[in-house]
Amino acid sequence: MHSWLQKLVVDLRVRLAFLLERLLPIVSTKHDVLGVSTYLALVSSNELARAKEQLNLSIALIARYEPRAYTRLKTDLRGILVYPFTADARAQFNRSTRLCGLSPSLVLTHDIVTIACAIIHEATHARLRRVRAHDPARRIEVERACLSQEIVFLEHLPGMGRRADEIRAVIDGLRPEDYTDAARWADMVGAWASAKKTRKARS
DSSP states (O other): HHHHHHHHHHHHHHHHHHHHHHHHHHEEEEEEEEEEEEEOOOOOOOHHHHHHHHHHHHHHHHHHHHHHHHHHHHHOOOOOEOSSOOOSOEEETTTTEEEEEEEEHHHHHOOOOHHHHHHHHHHHHHHHHTTTOOHHHHHHHHHHHEEEHHHHHHSSSTTTTHHHHHHHHHHTTTGGGGGGGGHHHHHHHHHHHHHHHHHHHOO
16 A cells, blocks of 8 residues: 555544544443543443442542542543543543543453543643653653653552552653654554454454
């Protein structure tokens, strides 16, 4: 495939993904958690019930142990959207919609501390959304700030010292080559591929 055609296809997929994320809150199940709007793009009633329970506990955990982060996320995020943008356990912040996206794999199968950390991380991205981060070095600074907020939260939780140390190790391992435009595109395409593979397996 010619490079210009490949770039056009990728650009169209990005635009469609952003359009989908704008439309999903309208058609998804809305669930309010302590003043935080969540939108659940899930079909199974069991998954809906599980997602609601997990989000209730995760956001309550933030509100209890890190109230400043809880107050900030209510201001900085328009809401939380659970939808299958990838088959992996992942979170992402959409700058154009100001939504924190959580994958079903993350919400349904991981513990509430992990989910709470993901929400705090993406809410920090939302707070820093006006920071210009067009080069890898600047992007690493932003990522380091988001990971540091996870550590602040974990240090308020009893018995979470080891997890905080794991995040510190992640910060120490941040590499500029993982934050280039090419690396970010490859990561996005990989997420789409995993989501597509999962949908085919279920059909």
